[in-house]
Amino acid sequence: MAHHLMLAGSAASNTEVVTWWVLAIVAVGAALGMILTRRAVHCAILLAVVMLILAGMYAMQGAPFLAFVQVIVYTGAVLMLFLFVMMIVGITASDSIVETIKGQRLFAGLAGIAMLVLLILVVGHATIGAAAPSGLRNSATNVQGLARLVFTTYVFPFEVTSALLITAALGAMVLAHRERTSPRPTQRMLSRRRVASGRPTPLPGPGTYAQHNAVDMPALLPDGTQSGLSVSGVLTTQDLQARRYGARAITGETAGANHADDNHEEDR
């Protein structure tokens, strides 16, 4: 199949063919990496690679407007949104390896291979000819041709799109909004709570009198012991998560940092 496809494009200039094959192989590799890597962040980065390559392919096919929209909307906006949500959900969130349904992965893989064979057979059997000459599709330029279509033939779907976008924005605001169930605490209530908690002073800062002043370095107390209160609980949780999933500790690999981690665990 691949050889046949290569022959179909062999009339073209050689550099374009080579570029296309390199881009295609990298895109497929990145897409495969997306479903194989366990960390969501790596997945997002690989998706960015695929999307940028697709933008390049749009440009190669005489769709420069869509290539730019792809870069701006997908890699710019959508992936940034993904990364923001990842920040809320937890950047270390990885998939569990446990299969909920027995043999799901195996059957999903088999179904994927079957579908791929089916689609490739369909594409192979269909007579997909050479591209039409580029003069046909563009009246003057790509952007002018698209604008003419969007604002004449597709003007009603285009207007409906604006309603869709407004609805989506409103829906996102409603879904992400958190209703306050208790009254907002006043300054008097906050200070009373602080005195009642038994520690009216601020917590010790990290790294005080310690070897270095990194945020994950516990402060040393006058008697030389370490104060677990001086390190943010978020860092401790991240360390524990990284340890549980067998990944490298997020906060660093130095002996000092590891020692500090041990200390966090004792505090817990």
Added chain:
Amino acid sequence: MISPANYVALAAILFVIGGVGVLVRRNALVVFMCVELMLNAVNLAFIAFARLHGDLNGQVIAFFVMVVAAAEVVVGLAILTSIFRARKSASVDDANLLKY
């Protein structure tokens, strides 16, 4: 020029990889990203066919697909954050309140 058949074959491969990802992965964020991959693959096929026919309609449809995908991501991620807030988990297996 590369034949449109090559682009359509690549789109098919990417679509299938995205579909397998949706079936296999348990993290809702990753499932969303795989859906995006499938939408992108279909866009690639649309643009290849637009070039094949020498017609801009396919490009306009791809443009609308992008708009709908952006709206879908916004709402989907908002649902995801509210589920995460309630259940402290982003796994699709933990959102099972409607089961049984």
